[in-house]
Amino acid sequence: MSDQRHGPVDPASAAGWTDNQPRKGFFTDTSICIGCKACEVACKEWNGVPEDGLNLLGSSYDNTGALGASTWRHVAFIEQPANTAVSSAGPVSLGMPSSVLPGAGSDGESRTDFRWLMSSDVCKHCTSAACLDVCPTGSLFRTEFGTVVVQEDICNGCGYCVPACPFGVIDRRIGEQGTKNVGIAQKCTLCYDRLGAGQTPACAQACPTESIQYGDLDELRDRAHGRVEQLHAAGVPQARLYLDDPADGIGGGGALFLLLDEPEVYGLPPDPVATTRDLPQMWKNAGMAALGLLAAAAAAFAGGRR
Amino acid sequence: MVPDAEFTSYYGRPVLKAAPWSTDIPAYLFLGGVAGGSSLLAAGADLTNRPSLRRVARLGALTGITLSFGALVHDLGKPSRFVNMLRVAKLTSPMSTGTWILTAYGPGAGLAGGAEIATLLGGTGLLPRWTRPLARLLDALARPAGIGAAVLGSAVASYTAVLLSDTATPSWHEAHRELPFVFVGSAASASGGLGLLGASLADSGPARRLAVTGALVELAAEHRMEQSLGLAAEPLREGVAGKFMRASKILTGCGALLALAARRSRLASAASGAALLAGSACTRFGIFEAGQASARDPKYTIVPQRERVEARRRADAAKLRP
Ligand code: SF4
Numbered sequence: 001m002s003d004q005r006h007g008p009v010d011p012a013s014a015a016g017w018t019d020n021q022p023r024k025g026f027f028t029d030t031s032i033c034i035g036c037k038a039c040e041v042a043c044k045e046w047n048g049v050p051e052d053g054l055n056l057l058g059s060s061y062d063n064t065g066a067l068g069a070s071t072w073r074h075v076a077f078i079e080q081p082a083n084t085a086v087s088s089a090g091p092v093s094l095g096m097p098s099s100v101l102p103g104a105g106s107d108g109e110s111r112t113d114f115r116w117l118m119s120s121d122v123c124k125h126c127t128s129a130a131c132l133d134v135c136p137t138g139s140l141f142r143t144e145f146g147t148v149v150v151q152e153d154i155c156n157g158c159g160y161c162v163p164a165c166p167f168g169v170i171d172r173r174i175g176e177q178g179t180k181n182v183g184i185a186q187k188c189t190l191c192y193d194r195l196g197a198g199q200t201p202a203c204a205q206a207c208p209t210e211s212i213q214y215g216d217l218d219e220l221r222d223r224a225h226g227r228v229e230q231l232h233a234a235g236v237p238q239a240r241l242y243l244d245d246p247a248d249g250i251g252g253g254g255a256l257f258l259l260l261d262e263p264e265v266y267g268l269p270p271d272p273v274a275t276t277r278d279l280p281q282m283w284k285n286a287g288m289a290a291l292g293l294l295a296a297a298a299a300a301f302a303g304g305r306r
Numbered sequence: 307m308v309p310d311a312e313f314t315s316y317y318g319r320p321v322l323k324a325a326p327w328s329t330d331i332p333a334y335l336f337l338g339g340v341a342g343g344s345s346l347l348a349a350g351a352d353l354t355n356r357p358s359l360r361r362v363a364r365l366g367a368l369t370g371i372t373l374s375f376g377a378l379v380h381d382l383g384k385p386s387r388f389v390n391m392l393r394v395a396k397l398t399s400p401m402s403t404g405t406w407i408l409t410a411y412g413p414g415a416g417l418a419g420g421a422e423i424a425t426l427l428g429g430t431g432l433l434p435r436w437t438r439p440l441a442r443l444l445d446a447l448a449r450p451a452g453i454g455a456a457v458l459g460s461a462v463a464s465y466t467a468v469l470l471s472d473t474a475t476p477s478w479h480e481a482h483r484e485l486p487f488v489f490v491g492s493a494a495s496a497s498g499g500l501g502l503l504g505a506s507l508a509d510s511g512p513a514r515r516l517a518v519t520g521a522l523v524e525l526a527a528e529h530r531m532e533q534s535l536g537l538a539a540e541p542l543r544e545g546v547a548g549k550f551m552r553a554s555k556i557l558t559g560c561g562a563l564l565a566l567a568a569r570r571s572r573l574a575s576a577a578s579g580a581a582l583l584a585g586s587a588c589t590r591f592g593i594f595e596a597g598q599a600s601a602r603d604p605k606y607t608i609v610p611q612r613e614r615v616e617a618r619r620r621a622d623a624a625k626l627r628p
Contacts, residue, residue: 059317066319076316134472136402137387138394156390157383160401163325163473163601172326172383183383264608267316271611275472275479276398282468282482283397289467289486290460292523296494297346297456300515301354 011127011251015142023146024195025254026204026212027220028120029227030266031239033211035061035118039073042206046191047072050179060116066267067121069173072188073203076266078117119266120203120212123148123169123188124243125254126274131161131170131187133276139185146217147190147254155184166250166272190254217254224256236260242268249273313612315604322474324601330381332594334374335466336496336587338408339489341370342463343497343516345415349456350512351505352418352449359513361422362504364448366497367455368419371412371462378408400469407461414455421448463493470597476607477600478593480538484531488593491527492586494520495558499582502565502575510575514565517582521562524589525555538606541596550592557585 012020043049052070057063060077067074125147132140132148139155140148150170159172162185170187173179191201199205204214213220224241231239238260243253249272263270315321325331348363350356379388392409396402421444427433428441467489471482478485498517502510528551532539542551561581568574600606 057317062317068323078316130474133396133398134401136394136396136399136405137390138396139390154387154390154393155384156387158391158401159326159381159383160399160473162323163475163478163597165323166474168321168323171323174326185383262314262612264314264321264604264612265316267319267321267604269321269607269611271614273474275474278479278482279398279400279468279472282400282471282486285483286461286464286468286486289490290464292487293343293346293460293463293490293494294457296519296523297343297350297460297512297516300347300498300512300519301350303511303515 010146011129011142012144012146017142017144020144020146023217023254024190024215025125025146025217025220025256026122026190026201026214027224027256027258028122029211029213029224029258030117030119031211031227031231031236031258031260032209033075033118033120034209035075035077035116036208037064037075038206038208039120039203039212040064040071040075042202043073043188046194046202047189048180049186050173050175067123067167067169067171067187069171069186070175072122072186074121076117076119076121078261078265080115080117080261082113082115117260117265119257119259120207121266121268122203122255123190124167124250125188125190127246127251127254128274128277129250130164130166130274130276131185133274133279134160134164136160143192143195145190145192145195147192147195149189149192150185150187152181152184152186157183157185159185161185164275166269166274217256220256224258227258231258243272249277313605313608315608319604320602321604321607322476322601324598325473325475326383327381327594329591330377332587332591334377334381335470335489335590335594336492337370337374337377338466339370339463339493339586339590340496340500340583341367341374341415342411342459342461343493343520344370344500345411345418345452345455345459345462347497347501347513347516348418349449349452351509352452354512356505356509356512359501359505359509361426363497363501363513364415364418364422364452366500366504367415367459368422371408371415375408375412400465400472404465404469407458407465411455411458411462414451414458417444417451418448418455421445421451460490464490470593473597474607475597475601476538476610477535477541478597480535480610481531481593484527484534485593487527488524488531488589491520491522491524492589495524495562495582496520496586498565499561499579499586502579503583504579507570507572507575513579514569514575517565517579518562521558521565521582521585524558524586528555528589537609538600541599541603541606542592545595545599547592547594547596547599550588550595554585554588554592557581557588559585561585 204212242257246252344363344366351360391405424441467485470478501513564578
């Protein structure tokens with residue numbers, strides 16, 4: 001059995017693949033996301049993901065809510081008072097209806113003190129994937145592309161991956177009997193079927209602004225660093241990368257993000273950790289406790305009749 | 307008290323998903339503890355010739371493990387696929403390791419419990435003649451099987467702490483140092499309690515001692531856990547979890563005191579045993595519910611993580627300064 005806890009640079013070969021492909025992933029550049037939700041729709045359509053509730057959530061344009069068993073892409077919308085530093089850089093036009101011709105009022109005065117953050121969230125396909133580590137059936141596995149996928153015919157719905165994921169991505173599907181894959185864990189597969197055929201995942205294919213970029217992870221990481229530098233140079237000091245560091249708590253993500261505010265603003269954990277990293281220590285403590293119990297029981301019998 | 311933490315979140319929504327587990331799982335934790343501890347008591351009682359303690363402990367272990375196994379399977383999204391647990395053995399998965407521990411433990415506890423049932427039925431004269439050799443075989447196997455179950459029982463009682471701690475659920479993970487001790491303490495006090503409930507006064511001495519030791523360990527480890535949890539201790543004091551935890555402390559504390567005081571009274575011993583059992587169950591439900599609450603409130607995820615990030619930032623800045 002391969003040990004993937006320590007985030008090897010190439011998780012696919014660590015998982016035993018010998019003919020593995022270059023590691024594939026996503027780079028989601030939220031600075032050019034327009035919140036069209038084409039990714040959400042394309043994902044649902046391609047993967048046959050059932051409906052996940054039709055509600056108005058009262059959170060800007062986000063009526064999807066969160067990632068889950070039947071939501072594999074989720075576009076977050078955050079309305080914020082504008083940060084002057086961003087305004088001076090010239091925000092990307094959102095194409096919102098206004099009384100002037102689009103682009104006509106791009107000088108400083110005509111801008112409102114409001115900014116809209118949008119970001120399409122997805123499974124991070126972690127290098128140290130807690131969901132995969134804790135899966136007791138081997139249903140969750142590492143593909144030859146370095147991604148993390150549930151084998152739906154093996155999962156027995158124990159639900160352990162759900163609290164293990166530090167991002168709250170994966171969930172057990174609930175629904176009426178007969179719903180596709182009800183009772184088992186579901187999440188983004190990075191379109192494993194499309195990758196196998198040399199295709200781009202549905203969400204990246206559908207994204208009209210290339211906010212979602214798909215490709216070899218190494219190349220995406222370089223591209224992400226370049227983009228952040230570009231934005232910094234253009235006067236957007238808030239631009240930052242998320243999950244690009246292989247030394248972080250999950251060994252770096254297979255999905256990277258460029259964010260314009262702290263991760264928690266987007267509903268992302270600021271310092272995610274795959275808890276399986278502490279597992280050797282945990283087993284040691286449990287072993288000591290078990291020995292203590294044995295000793296206590298022995299002592300209980302050593303102490304005479306009453 | 308921890309001051310109210312300031313933090314940003316996405317519309318107050320949770321960052322994490324709470325485990326999709328029903329009350330089957332805390333029941334499983336409790337019953338597994340009763341089973342593991344009882345196997346220890348049963349083996350000891352068998353070796354030191356305390357028949358009434360041996361009987362209740364063996365039957366307790368058999369019942370406990372059967373019910374807890376049932377709860378585990380019942381909680382699966384696809385119970386019919388339980389056997390898929392046995393297609394791999396993964397040390398990185400406490401659920402896989404635990405399933406193998408249970409699989410190894412079950413037959414021993416089952417044999418010992420079966421032998422006890424055979425003896426009980428044999429005493430009633432209800433068993434047909436031809437089963438006698440079978441009963442004798444069971445009887446001969448019961449001791450080695452029971453000793454095996456006792457050793458593995460300690461693992462059954464402790465591994466469940468790792469099961470909870472190896473998750474991103476704040477109040478479970480942050481407790482990973484103390485939780486195994488809370489859980490074995492709870493298992494010892496519950497199984498000791500069962501012994502006090504069911505064994506004669508002449509036989510119940512070891513159960514009493516194990517129960518009291520277990521109660522003390524549980525209370526002490528629980529106290530330490532609350533100290534070291536920081537913000538993640540809050541859910542242990544609030545809501546349903548808080549109620550369970552307070553009940554657990556009272557029941558466990560009073561049960562242990564009564565067990566000490568009631569050495570000469572069968573009835574009072576039984577009452578102390580019942581209190582200890584109830585206290586142990588409350589501990590499991592309390593810790594389970596506290597974890598679930600800590601996953602549902604983004605505060606427990608974001609605040610400590612933000613603190614870690616800021617601490618690293620400060621350290622980096624300090625390094626840069628000449
Ligand atoms: S983000 Fe969660 S579900 Fe996705 S690979 Fe990482 S741990 Fe697994």
